[in-house]
Amino acid sequence: MPLSPAQFREKGHGKNGPWVDLVNSEEWDTFGKRTDWLDDPSWWRYFLRQWHFPPPTSSTVPVKEFQALRCILRSSCEELFAGRKLSAKEIRGFNDMLKVIGKRELVQRKTRLQVEFVPQSGGWDWILAETVLSFTNLLTGADKSRIKICLNSDCRWVFYDSTKGRTRRWCSDKVCGNRDRVRRARARMSN
Numbered sequence: 718m719p720l721s722p723a724q725f726r727e728k729g730h731g732k733n734g735p736w737v738d739l740v741n742s743e744e745w746d747t748f749g750k751r752t753d754w755l756d757d758p759s760w761w762r763y764f765l766r767q768w769h770f771p772p773p774t775s776s777t778v779p780v781k782e783f784q785a786l787r788c789i790l791r792s793s794c795e796e797l798f799a800g801r802k803l804s805a806k807e808i809r810g811f812n813d814m815l816k817v818i819g820k821r822e823l824v825q826r827k828t829r830l831q832v833e834f835v836p837q838s839g840g841w842d843w844i845l846a847e848t849v850l851s852f853t854n855l856l857t858g859a860d861k862s863r864i865k866i867c868l869n870s871d872c873r874w875v876f877y878d879s880t881k882g883r884t885r886r887w888c889s890d891k892v893c894g895n896r897d898r899v900r901r902a903r904a905r906m907s908n
Contacts, residue, residue: 736852
């Protein structure tokens, strides 16, 4: 059954960038049941609208390319979460997806001038590149240690920890955090 935009936001999509939504488009329900949202047209409508991507003229979504990017993003997040650097293979994969033909233009916005990259064609390749760019901009401009993976092994949701102390451990304190506390309490009671 298709989900509404509000339901996707309730699940945690739409908060930190298109890269986070893509990596979490392979979702486990905290009990280990997997859903691949890339197979659901309602997820694509939400994704395009949420991140202000104009719908491409080709309605055929290149799911395999997005799955490949999702795999690289997941692997990169796991490396960063473990405190390791990205591999040369991951960096090459990102660079390959960033290769979009276009030009830079000076554009007048409401209060200022801005230089923007304008792709030669705004199709799925551009959306892939913009999704990669949202991740690589984070890597070059923010604290990579804030990229975390939910400690619930049946969830593994990727999130950006924006807390002051960088202490967030779960995607949701109310769901996965509560389950962890209950498990630990039951383990103590059984001992």
